[in-house]
Structure formats: C-alpha cells, structure tokens
Amino acid sequence: MNPRTRREMFARFQRQRPEPTTELEYRSPFELLVAVVLSAQATDAGVNKATRPLFARANTPQAILDLGLDEITEAIRTIGLYKTKAKNVYALCQQLIDKHDGEVPADREALEALPGVGRKTANVVLNTVFRQPTMAVDTHIFRVANRTGLAKGKTVRAVEDRLLKVIPREYQLDAHHWLILHGRYVCKARKPDCGACIVCDLCDFRDKTEDCSPELIARYATEEI
Structure with missing residues (x-):
C-alpha cells in the first residue's frame, strides 16, 4: 500500500468516526488501567459488565486494596483468567500507592513494571489517557494491518x-481506535464484511467476500483518490 492510499484510508476513517475512543467504560486513568488489564482474552462488553459494579464500590487504588483480594476475585469472576487478574489488580494497586502516590504514571517503563501490564496495555493507556501516538496491536489490528496491506508483519x-x-x-493519535473498531465490526476474522467496508477499494485483500459498495465509498471518500 502506497503512502497516498494510506492517507486516504485514514481520511475516510476520520470522516466516519471523528472522535473514536475505546469501548471500555472508565471515568479515570486508574479505571481504564484496571479495565485494560482485565480485558486480556476477554471482550470489552464482558469487562464492562464486571467493572460497573466493581468501580461503583471502589475506583481508586486504596479502595481496591480495602476490598481485599477475595472481594476483587468475586467481583470479576465472570471474566476469563479472573483469579490471576485479581491478583494482578491487587498488586498493581499496591505498587501505584507505594511508587506513584496512587496515580497512574504517564511513562512506559513505569507502566510496564506494574503487575499484569505488558506493552499492549501500556500502549492503550498512553494513547487513550495521555494522548501519546502509540499503537496497541491486538488481534484486530494485526489482522487488519496484514489483510489490507497497510502494514504487514509476522x-x-x-x-x-x-x-x-x-x-x-x-492520524496517529486516533489510528489505534479506528483500526480496532474496523477489525471488530467490519474486517472480521472469519468473514469480513467487505460490502460494508468504506476502504474496500483501497484494500489489498484478494478474497473479498463481496463487491465494494460505490455508494458507501463515495460517502466517505476524499477527492485525493
């Protein structure tokens, strides 16, 4: 995919979703951090279902610690790997208090030092909360990047x-959210919905499931291509 095509792709994504954001529900950097830690191998909808009542009871590191590990575990038991995740949430809360005055750090190294936080989680927090141009590559982004020819990699x-x-x-600040949402709802793993794709004509995917929709593309296309 050439630079001009890439620019057109993101121009269309921007027209479709001018202000994209995560589908995880949060009201503070801490809530987002916990939600992202819980989201590994889980859906955003499933995480939101668990965190709504949890955050209503406790939404600061100290409040989470005050609940205790058993209560945290019970609160998130509907999420996959909940026992390990509960231990990580408890431990990261303690570390936030001990090393960061209870605040979520805006630093990659400090974030990745927290229990349960890897590079992808750190990238989500840095991008969504601190508006740094990071790219949290999950299965959706990995698939879209390779399938479309946007950015191939093994x-x-x-x-x-x-x-x-x-x-x-x-486009870098919002690219992470555009690509995730496109992969989640249009460029799906088993059967991409090519007929509903606003970048269908720009995509390199040979096995398209349907013809591109000229009307849909015209709605979002710029005059560059």
Whole structure:
C-alpha cells in the first residue's frame, strides 16, 4: 500500500468516526488501567459488565486494596483468567500507592513494571489517557494491518513498528481506535464484511467476500483518490 492510499484510508476513517475512543467504560486513568488489564482474552462488553459494579464500590487504588483480594476475585469472576487478574489488580494497586502516590504514571517503563501490564496495555493507556501516538496491536489490528496491506508483519511488534512508521502523523493519535473498531465490526476474522467496508477499494485483500459498495465509498471518500 502506497503512502497516498494510506492517507486516504485514514481520511475516510476520520470522516466516519471523528472522535473514536475505546469501548471500555472508565471515568479515570486508574479505571481504564484496571479495565485494560482485565480485558486480556476477554471482550470489552464482558469487562464492562464486571467493572460497573466493581468501580461503583471502589475506583481508586486504596479502595481496591480495602476490598481485599477475595472481594476483587468475586467481583470479576465472570471474566476469563479472573483469579490471576485479581491478583494482578491487587498488586498493581499496591505498587501505584507505594511508587506513584496512587496515580497512574504517564511513562512506559513505569507502566510496564506494574503487575499484569505488558506493552499492549501500556500502549492503550498512553494513547487513550495521555494522548501519546502509540499503537496497541491486538488481534484486530494485526489482522487488519496484514489483510489490507497497510502494514504487514509476522509479529505483533513488527506490525506495531511498521504502523507507527507509515501512518501519517496527523492520524496517529486516533489510528489505534479506528483500526480496532474496523477489525471488530467490519474486517472480521472469519468473514469480513467487505460490502460494508468504506476502504474496500483501497484494500489489498484478494478474497473479498463481496463487491465494494460505490455508494458507501463515495460517502466517505476524499477527492485525493
């Protein structure tokens, strides 16, 4: 995919969703951090269902610690790997208090030092809360990047590095959310909905499930291509 096509792709995503954001529900950096930790191998809807009552009871590191590990575990038991995640949430709350005065750090190294926080989780927090141009490559982004030809790579890190290199600077802050939402609702794993894709004509995917919709594309296309 050439630079002009990439720019057109993100121009369309921006027209479709001018202010994209995560589908995880949160009201503070801490709530988002916990939600993202819980979201590994789980759906956003499933995480939201668990965190609504949890955050209503406790939504600060100290309040979570005051609940105790058993209560945290019970609160998130509907989420996959809930026992391990409960231990991580409890431990990261303690570390936030001990090392960061109870605040979520805006630093990658500090975030990744927290229990249960890896590079992808750190990237989500840095991008969504602190508005840094990071790219949290999950299964959706990895699939979309490779399938469309936007940024091909054999590993998550290779795709991340490639995306940050090729996405036009003016679109980098929101690219993470656009690509996730596109992969979640249109460019799906088993059967992509090519007929409902606003970048269908820009995509390199050979096995398209349907013809591109000229009317849909015209609604979002710029005059560049």
